[in-house]
Amino acid sequence: MRIDIICVVPELLKSPFEASILKRAIDAKLVEVYVHNLRDYTSDNYKSVDDYQFGGGAGMVMTIEPIDKCITKLKNERNYEEVIYMTPDGSLLDQKIANQLSLKGNLIILCGHYKGVDQRVRDHFITKEISIGDYVLSGGELGAAVLCDAIIRLIPGVLGNETSALTDSFQDNLLAPPIYTRPRSYNGWEVPELLFSGNFPEIEKWREEQAYERTRSKRPDLLNE
Numbered sequence: 564m565r566i567d568i569i570c571v572v573p574e575l576l577k578s579p580f581e582a583s584i585l586k587r588a589i590d591a592k593l594v595e596v597y598v599h600n601l602r603d604y605t606s607d608n609y610k611s612v613d614d615y616q617f618g619g620g621a622g623m624v625m626t627i628e629p630i631d632k633c634i635t636k637l638k639n640e641r642n643y644e645e646v647i648y649m650t651p652d653g654s655l656l657d658q659k660i661a662n663q664l665s666l667k668g669n670l671i672i673l674c675g676h677y678k679g680v681d682q683r684v685r686d687h688f689i690t691k692e693i694s695i696g697d698y699v700l701s702g703g704e705l706g707a708a709v710l711c712d713a714i715i716r717l718i719p720g721v722l723g724n725e726t727s728a729l730t731d732s733f734q735d736n737l738l739a740p741p742i743y744t745r746p747r748s749y750n751g752w753e754v755p756e757l758l759f760s761g762n763f764p765e766i767e768k769w770r771e772e773q774a775y776e777r778t779r780s781k782r783p784d785l786l787n788e
C-alpha cells in the first residue's frame with residue numbers, strides 16, 4: 564500500500580510515522596507514506612494556499628490550484644483507489660471504514676485547513692470524506708495520522724500477532740473484554756480465578772460475556788448496528 568498525504572503543516576505528520584508500529588510497517592516496506600507540502604505546488608510568490616471567501620464570511624478557504632496540481636501530478640504517476648478529504652463534516656471514521664481502506668492499493672489523503680477547501684475540490688477530486696469525530700481540529704493533519712494508524716495496523720504482517728487486530732474492540736461490534744497480566748495480586752486486587760483454570764473454552768465464554776456486558780453498559784449503540 565502507498566499513502567500520499569497532502570497538507571500545509573507537514574511537520575505535524577513526522578513523528579507519527581517515526582516510531583512504533585507505523586515505523587516498523589514502513590521499514591518492512593509493507594506501506595509507503597509520502598507527505599506533500601501544498602506550498603510546493605503554488606505559483607503564488609508568497610506561497611499562499613488560501614484566499615478570502617466569495618460572498619464574504621469569516622475564515623480563509625484553501626484554493627483549488629495547488630491542490631489540483633498536486634493531485635494531478637500524483638495521479639499521472641500511478642492509479643489511486645481513493646482520494647480522501649479529512650473534514651469534520653465527513654463520514655465518521657469507524658473500524659469498518661478502516662478495514663475497507665486497509666485493503667486498498669494507493670490512497671491520497673488531503674488535509675483541510677482554515678475553513679476548508681474550495682467546494683470544487685470536493686466536487687471534482689474527492690472520492691471519500693472522513694471525520695475522526697464530532698469536534699473541529701485546527702487542521703486535517705492529526706486526523707490523517709489517526710486514519711493512517713487505524714489503516715496501517717490492519718495490513719497483514721504489520722502486527723506481530725495476526726490475530727491481535729481481529730480481537731480488537733469494534734471488530735465484531737463489541738468492545739474488547741478486560742485483560743490482565745502479572746502480578747496476579749497487586750494491593751490485594753486479584754485477577755479473576757477462571758483465567759488460571761486452563762479451561763480455555765470457559766475462558767473464551769467468559770471473555771465473550773464480558774465483551775457483551777462492557778458493550779451493553781458503555782456503548783449500547785453498537786449492539787443495535
Ligand code: ADE
Nearest residue numbers: 649650651694695700706
Ligand atoms: N479537520 C478538522 N476537524 C476534523 C475532524 N474532526 N476530522 C477530520 N478532519 C478534521
